[in-house]
Amino acid sequence: MLRPVNPTTGEPLEPIPCTPLEEIPDRISAARRAQPAWDDLGYERRRALILAARETLRERVGAISGWVHAEMGKLPAAARGEVEAYLRGIEGDLDTMAKALVPEELPFEGGVTRVHHVPHGVAAIVTPWNFPVGMPLTLLVPALAAGNTVVFKPSEISTRTGLAVADAFRAHLPEGVLQVVAGADAEGAALVSAEVDLIAFIGSREGGKKILEAASRRAARVLLEMGGKDAMVVASDANLDAAAAFATRGSFSNAGQVCCSVERIYVEAHAEGAFLEKLLSETRKVVVGEAPALTEAGKTPPLCIGPLASEQQLHHVERNVQEAVRMGARLLAGGRRRGDRGNHFEPTVLAGVRGDMAIMREETFGPVACVQSVASIEEGIRLANDTRYGLTATLWTGDEARGRQIALRLEAGCIGVNRSFGGAHDMPWAGTKESGYGHTRGVSGMRHFLQPRSVTTR
Ligand code: NAD
Numbered sequence: 001m002l003r004p005v006n007p008t009t010g011e012p013l014e015p016i017p018c019t020p021l022e023e024i025p026d027r028i029s030a031a032r033r034a035q036p037a038w039d040d041l042g043y044e045r046r047r048a049l050i051l052a053a054r055e056t057l058r059e060r061v062g063a064i065s066g067w068v069h070a071e072m073g074k075l076p077a078a079a080r081g082e083v084e085a086y087l088r089g090i091e092g093d094l095d096t097m098a099k100a101l102v103p104e105e106l107p108f109e110g111g112v113t114r115v116h117h118v119p120h121g122v123a124a125i126v127t128p129w130n131f132p133v134g135m136p137l138t139l140l141v142p143a144l145a146a147g148n149t150v151v152f153k154p155s156e157i158s159t160r161t162g163l164a165v166a167d168a169f170r171a172h173l174p175e176g177v178l179q180v181v182a183g184a185d186a187e188g189a190a191l192v193s194a195e196v197d198l199i200a201f202i203g204s205r206e207g208g209k210k211i212l213e214a215a216s217r218r219a220a221r222v223l224l225e226m227g228g229k230d231a232m233v234v235a236s237d238a239n240l241d242a243a244a245a246f247a248t249r250g251s252f253s254n255a256g257q258v259c260c261s262v263e264r265i266y267v268e269a270h271a272e273g274a275f276l277e278k279l280l281s282e283t284r285k286v287v288v289g290e291a292p293a294l295t296e297a298g299k300t301p302p303l304c305i306g307p308l309a310s311e312q313q314l315h316h317v318e319r320n321v322q323e324a325v326r327m328g329a330r331l332l333a334g335g336r337r338r339g340d341r342g343n344h345f346e347p348t349v350l351a352g353v354r355g356d357m358a359i360m361r362e363e364t365f366g367p368v369a370c371v372q373s374v375a376s377i378e379e380g381i382r383l384a385n386d387t388r389y390g391l392t393a394t395l396w397t398g399d400e401a402r403g404r405q406i407a408l409r410l411e412a413g414c415i416g417v418n419r420s421f422g423g424a425h426d427m428p429w430a431g432t433k434e435s436g437y438g439h440t441r442g443v444s445g446m447r448h449f450l451q452p453r454s455v456t457t458r
Contacts, residue, residue, distance in 0.1 A: 002156050002184065007073035007307040008342045016159050018183035021190045024151075027179040028194050031122045031149040034176030039119055039147035041174075043101055046145055047094050049172045054090050056168040057083070064133060064168075067161040072129045073306040073343070074254065075290060086134040090141055092425045093441075097145040100446035111458040117450040119147035120221055121197035126188050126211070128203045129309055130257045130365075132158030136165050138440055139200045139223075140178075144169075146449040148198065149177045153191055155203075156184035157309055189214065196220060198449065202259075203227075205363070205389070205434050212437065223438040223448045226431060227363040228391030230412065231264040231384035235377050236271035237398030239418070244278035246394065246420065248303065251369035252286050252347050255305040257313075259435075260392040260414070260421065263364055264353075265371045266380035272373040276332065276351055279369060283333050286347045286367075307343040308366060314343040317366030320359040321348055324370075329353045334367070355386060363389070377406070385411045390432035392421040413439065 004013040019027070038046070057064065061083050068079035106113040123143040127135040136154060143150050154162020159182050166180045181187050185207075192199045193214045200223045201211050208224040215222045232250070234243045250262030267275045287304040308314045314337060325331050334346030348368040353360050359370055374380040377397070384393055393412035397403040403417040413430035414421040430439035438448045 002159055002182065004071055004157065004159070005310070006070055006342075007309050007311075008069070010342050013070060013160075016182055018187055019181045021187065024181055024187065024190045025194055027151050027181060028122055028124075028191075028196060030176045031151050031179045032195075034174060035119070035121055035147075035149040038144075038149055038174060038177050041147075043098060043145065043147075046147065047098075050090065050094065050141060050145060050169075052172040053169040054087055056171050057087055057165065060164065060168060061087075064161060064164045067164055068132055068158070069306075071158045071161055072132055072309040075304055075306045077291075078254070078304070078306070082131055083133045086131075086137045089425070090137065093141050093446075094145055096426055096441070096443060097142055097446045097449075100443045100450060101146070111456060113454050113456040115452050115454045117146075117447060118453045119449070120451055121148060122195075123148040123150050123198040123200055123449070124191045124194075124196040125150055125152045126192065126199070126201045126203065126207075127152075127154055127162065129155035129157035130254060130259070132161040133165055135202045136162055139202065140165075140169065142440070142446050142449045143198070143200060144173070144177070146446070148449060149179075151179040151181060151191060151196065153181040153183065153188050192220075193217070198223070200449070201225070208437065209434070221448075221451070223440070224436060225259070225429070225440060226391075226435050226437075227365075227389060228259045228261070228431065228435050229263045229361070229363055229387050229389040230260055230392045231266060231387075231410075232262050232394045232396065233374075233377060233380035233384055233410075234265065234267040234271065234275060235380075235395075235397040235399070236268040238271070238396035239398070240271060240275050240278055242418065243396040244275060244282050246396075247279055247369055248282035248286065250394075250420075252283070252303055252305055252367045255308055255345065256317075256367040257309060257365050261365070262369065262394075264360055264384070265369060266374045266383055267371060268377065268380070269373045269375060272351075272371070276349070276371060279371070280333055280349060283347050283349055283369070288338050288344050288346065305347070305367060308345055309343070311343055313365060314345060317345055317364060317368065320357075320362065320364055321350065321368060324350055324353055324357045324359040327354070327357050329357065329359070329370075355383060361387070381406065381409055385409075388434045391435040392416075394419070394421055
């Protein structure tokens with residue numbers, strides 16, 4: 001039985017029965033039986049059914065974002081924002097999948113090879129709680145559009161949200177195409193060890209590596225998007241207002257519970273004082289809890305953050321902040337739990353951190369900005385790369401041309417120079433090192449949900 005707790009109030013939510021482990025193979029068999037007909041429907045009809053599901057999700061946005069708020073604590077406006085943003089992205093993902101499905105023709109002396117892209121079969125989809133609608137949609141849409149059938153296990157923290165997303169799809173998809181498993185690690189482990197053809201996972205580095213191990217036993221295809229320890233490198237001639245504004249959003253949005261949060265900030269020593277002043281001034285504007293009802297006309301509403309999703313996560317953040325302070329870091333803001341109900345943590349700024357502190361090595365996944373001063377951009381890049389993670393990174397410099405030149409030396413999948421790392425819709429969302437194994441988005445990301453099958457004729 002799952003016993004979820006509302007992270008805003010600390011009150012228990014209704015328990016949810018786990019799928020019995022012995023039923024998981026039956027769900028996979030049902031998905032396997034449904035797969036050939038789902039593939040035979042063809043891309044255009046699958047697309048139409050997925051778009052119909054999107055409309056149902058739109059109609060249910062109030063209820064679904066209500067579950068997001070209740071289960072993982074995202075504030076109501078942000079919860080609705082997540083659902084709406086990911087629903088807007090579905091059509092773009094479907095268009096990209098259409099491109100990925102086009103066969104390539106490779107003529108040669110003796111004839112022609114046609115490279116088709118066919119589904120794997122049954123995909124296991126396992127997702128986290130931090131974007132409890134967005135992450136399932138990131139995997140469900142391409143997996144289904146490609147012609148795979150799916151067995152989906154949402155996070156134990158956001159199961160009702162996940163079930164609500166699945167229900168909207170199941171209202172339109174043929175029987176058997178989308179199966180659901182409710183549960184935690186044990187149910188996830190049983191699912192990925194069973195007879196599935198593709199495992200698509202978003203979650204922690206530790207969870208991803210366990211899945212890779214399980215998949216290796218059956219040589220199942222795997223796509224893993226894992227955690228990050230993402231760095232910002234700030235040169236002394238950078239626009240410090242822009243850098244501090246990005247650092248604030250990057251460190252505190254979703255209470256820091258974002259795979260691509262800014263977790264480490266390396267600032268050239270000359271600029272450290274000025275940067276910290278601006279970062280602190282931005283941090284003071286962050287609201288813990290709901291925004292004041294009215295924002296003055298023309299003013300950007302403040303960043304508002306909810307609680308951490310679980311007490312365990314709260315303790316992890318508290319512990320790493322306290323350890324850093326004990327080891328000599330300077331606590332410039334926050335550093336404490338806020339209130340005695342729920343898992344709220346104050347937006348926290350630490351300076352004087354070092355690479356031997358857990359807060360600079362492990363994923364924090366909480367509202368903490370960590371600033372370390374460096375002698376040069378060269379040192380900043382070296383330290384930014386001194387990690388087993390490699391999801392995103394940003395470089396802030398007054399010399400944009402040089403920034404473009406050296407950006408590729410940052411060992412991350414998505415890099416921004418003087419702006420966020422996010423870019424074109426079809427940019428591959430790829431983690432390097434232990435942040436990813438395979439990737440999503442872009443034609444190359446869509447191809448992870450497909451396999452090549454080449455036919456050569458005279
Ligand atoms: P988690 O790894 O604890 O759990 C993720 C999912 O995997 C859950 O559904 C869980 O039940 C399941 N699971 C856990 N152990 C398993 C096992 N051995 N076999 C099969 N399934 C298993 O991660 P979380 O705490 O839910 O999510 C937060 C993590 O997700 C953070 O590390 C964050 O950076 C990462 N994340 C990455 C991206 C990305 O795009 N790279 C996006 C969002 C979140």
